[in-house]
Amino acid sequence: MIKAAVLGATGYAGIELVRILSNHPEVSIEFLGSQSFDGKKISEVYKNFEHVLDVNCSELNLDEVQKCDVAFTALPHGASKTVIPELINRGIKVIDLSGDFRYDDVKVYEEWYGEEHSSPELLKESVYGLCELHRDEVKDARLIGNPGCYTTCSILGAAPLLASGLAETKNIIVDAKSGVTGAGRGLGLAYHFCECTENSKAYKIATHRHTSEIEQELSKLAGEEIMISFTPHLIPQKRGILSTIYINLKEKHTTEEIVRLYKDYFKDEFFVRVKDMGELPETKHVAGSNFVDIGVVVDERLQRAVVVSTLDNIVKGAAGQAVQNMNLMFGLDEKTGLANAGFYL
């Protein structure tokens, strides 16, 4: 059994990790870190866990965490700075859900996060845990920068076209819609039920940090520097991201051709489901699961591909992908504990 710690267990990403790990046949949850609920059972904080998991939440205790094989860190920005290097020093593998260890280039991080990086050496070593693109590096990593929700959805949606060389690299637009769990459990008027239901809006246009993460990966795939428009939106549902991606094609192609390209690119990927021509993905199809569903239409009038990519932001967009990374790091089948179909209802 892999002994696991979840630091920041009572936020939405954290509790989804706990939910997934509690169903994982090869994991025992040994430590749940929570500043706010120190001393409480996790089942007192999230009452759905009563009779299922009665582990206590504790303030961070490195000696306790050290008994674990892996720590998932879903910590507030300040906290993770000092904790992660210490965990690595103590020989624990770390899968970090923050943005801190997702970058190849410390300058990109510093530009988009507006501050100096506190562990540039570790950043260099860390692996960007988008499993479908970096599987081999993940297997050997000590420290994973687990990708963002918008980014996983958007990068996978665009990857086949950019890797193929068929895409023009200018004028790529990613218009993404997210459910409200993406904003976390912190209070805010914008997330009050009465303000949020029956409401949709765009936010952080041209400035959202995930832009830089998407650009980094798409640039690597394309072999040239890519800059995109990324617009996040908040829509009135709990789970789910849907990214609509517009990519001009260098030459004329049919929908059939591009669907074939996508099916081929992802043919060995369990967690990516490319829709048949004429079908489009829906967030309901992926909710509660680790799948990414992708549909493609070519607008032949405009020589432009429109790709729709969807996932559950707190599963494949956070906790599920973190567990997929763990599976890879510990030599398990990538699907272990993750191969369920989702809720639908």
Place this chain on the structure above:
Amino acid sequence: MIKAAVLGATGYAGIELVRILSNHPEVSIEFLGSQSFDGKKISEVYKNFEHVLDVNCSELNLDEVQKCDVAFTALPHGASKTVIPELINRGIKVIDLSGDFRYDDVKVYEEWYGEEHSSPELLKESVYGLCELHRDEVKDARLIGNPGCYTTCSILGAAPLLASGLAETKNIIVDAKSGVTGAGRGLGLAYHFCECTENSKAYKIATHRHTSEIEQELSKLAGEEIMISFTPHLIPQKRGILSTIYINLKEKHTTEEIVRLYKDYFKDEFFVRVKDMGELPETKHVAGSNFVDIGVVVDERLQRAVVVSTLDNIVKGAAGQAVQNMNLMFGLDEKTGLANAGFYL
């Protein structure tokens, strides 16, 4: 492995059965019956199952079903009439999700369903599959009448008080609120998103068939005939039933005493969670799980207990309880494949 057939697999109860069974370690799904989607893969009808389960849906084929150990029947009323006796004849255990095999007394059935019962002999043999109350009979049954959603929630909520003899048996009120999955997948203007969201209503006041099912079980528990008011309501959520139950007490009792009574009554039940004094259940705590959560308050001014009972109508109120029954019938641990914590989010 238990070979299972689901007849009526593409309705909401059916697909929830498929979802639960697809995660069950001791079951293989061998036959999915669906009139409407004959020839289609289940993953074409419910696209969340792509890459997970690719069984074909078929029209009913008794010879195929006969290869199974158990059939779950979630059929339209007419169809189940002839199918179930035939399945029993062929030696297959049947767990029926309709109302047809839930009654001790054929007359009660005929009064509330307004028609003659087509298999009164089988009705006599069938067992009412409310596991917590009829566990021993379930173990030996060939045919289970799987309880209704409102009824499971309401009966378990009232059981400890009625079994204890502390309750007055007049003036019992069950005011129940249900999510929309309870109405099934059939189209109807009342279930159109725009008519249903931001809307609540009562329906079938004093005439809902579940009334008779609740009365049957409460009468047995109390040892005398009980008649109740049962009012179902539709509220704008997918999953969840919350029953608020009003029961007068013969003598003065405190909340503490009655909570203790409930905790004691259910002390060996994994799937019933009695809340501590001062806490109340919420549908979110049980969504996606097989748990029933129950909270109790005594209104000392009025010498009246107010019990709040909640479950997921398509899990413990339908598919989950059906699997719990199967586990019992096949000698498995009752919790097998059902011990997860639910979604919460």
Place this chain on the structure above:
Amino acid sequence: MIKAAVLGATGYAGIELVRILSNHPEVSIEFLGSQSFDGKKISEVYKNFEHVLDVNCSELNLDEVQKCDVAFTALPHGASKTVIPELINRGIKVIDLSGDFRYDDVKVYEEWYGEEHSSPELLKESVYGLCELHRDEVKDARLIGNPGCYTTCSILGAAPLLASGLAETKNIIVDAKSGVTGAGRGLGLAYHFCECTENSKAYKIATHRHTSEIEQELSKLAGEEIMISFTPHLIPQKRGILSTIYINLKEKHTTEEIVRLYKDYFKDEFFVRVKDMGELPETKHVAGSNFVDIGVVVDERLQRAVVVSTLDNIVKGAAGQAVQNMNLMFGLDEKTGLANAGFYL
């Protein structure tokens, strides 16, 4: 034109008052009090008002308010204590949306609110502004205690039976479901979208303050002291209260007879719509309007009436009724500015 001030204009009851008054042909909004948004235009706080109403919000300024004919007070408990007596002293009519001036008997207030009343003299003078029951007193009042949302819905739903003498006065149960605007705009984890959507729960069982308000009015109607069970529930919609009321009948009656009793009782009331036999109200039918819709079924098996009463909690349950009171106090047709049909969609 009636010059109106709204104190506490940026809470949900306050802004609904502003919305209704901004459509009222005989009112000019002269003062909007808001501690939190002092100096901001109301259209900066609620952006739906841009181009429609550009009045500034201000901290309370009694000299400014004094220029008005009427002040609606939707203030936090502490603030209203000193403000209301001062407004009355200065000759301004006051319609108070808090619970402070709704009681005939100061002792009942003190028992349920757990503190001494700060203006017992004013309480004596104040009129309980449930227009349908106290129209004549409202006309001459200087100070209105505007009824609560649950209470308006529940009292009107029970009134005809209690006034008629046909009802047993024991065992009256009011099971009420409310949308989330009822909880106001203050932040709280329970009102976070992700915690609130897809969730229902009961709260404050046997202790909610509105119990005492309902009991006061029903006791007056019945001519004897009445105690009821009142259970509030939170359901995942913005607007709407639905009260399901259980009342035993002294003698046998049919649904038809009791429907007729209700139609007769409310025959002159514009804002009360009694449903025909066989029909039941829905919150969607009243959302955005000042109507109360009431349906009745008699359960002849149990000699019990089940009444369903519904209204929009922030219109007839708060702001709309406040304006109805204002209309009466200023000699206008009660319907002025309030006779619209609601949104439905």
Place this chain on the structure above:
Amino acid sequence: MIKAAVLGATGYAGIELVRILSNHPEVSIEFLGSQSFDGKKISEVYKNFEHVLDVNCSELNLDEVQKCDVAFTALPHGASKTVIPELINRGIKVIDLSGDFRYDDVKVYEEWYGEEHSSPELLKESVYGLCELHRDEVKDARLIGNPGCYTTCSILGAAPLLASGLAETKNIIVDAKSGVTGAGRGLGLAYHFCECTENSKAYKIATHRHTSEIEQELSKLAGEEIMISFTPHLIPQKRGILSTIYINLKEKHTTEEIVRLYKDYFKDEFFVRVKDMGELPETKHVAGSNFVDIGVVVDERLQRAVVVSTLDNIVKGAAGQAVQNMNLMFGLDEKTGLANAGFYL
């Protein structure tokens, strides 16, 4: 008083027309056409109208409609074909909510609708009723092609940039999200509450008919032929469209400059509200009102403007704009009956 007929009164656009007209001070509703509810009062079909409007629905009766000054037609495609020419012949002004009379060029209609136009002469005469762009022609029109919901939102969002000559006319992307009322009241599994809530999806990519309507108007504004990507999405709310529009700029501009351009362009428009720099519109701000709210950000990295435009699809996107057109055609102030602030809650 303007005597008005609404044909197709019981669909969602129709009933919103009825709602708006019932509050309009210069209109009397004389005829409500409904095939499905012939003989029923409108208040029996939409019970929110009880006590407010008791007009009967009837099958189409041209002699009755002829007594009116104006007919709003929200008819199924087949029906409107013969009715509208006949109404025009009889001298009634017609505001048609279908797509039939929105085109300058019959060929564009025939290409996108896949059939011959049945009244090409009338099409030539008809005026495209986007009031902000065609106010003068509307005033004199006998027949208005009332714009689509997506189109009004998208055209107004892009108009200032295209009219200014600052925009590149290639690579314009309109990514639009719509509430479910846009799909109408007809039944369909996709609009079942349980399928629709907690779900988002794109549909009709590159083929939605509104594409051609947007292209027609943007081409006129730009003075050259424009082709756009238009992607509609369904999101889980009732009302509201949010269009996110991507337009490359020929030269470098700041957000401030483009906001100023927008404010200037719409400076005389009551129903268009351009947000200050740094603010973005939300569907909640326009729900229940005739306003269009528009926000602009320039992504200086990419020399691209991102415009967010939002309206209530059944008000400014259908019924409200129809009434605005009527006001213009009958010489009333355009705002009459439409100047309310919306619901917000």
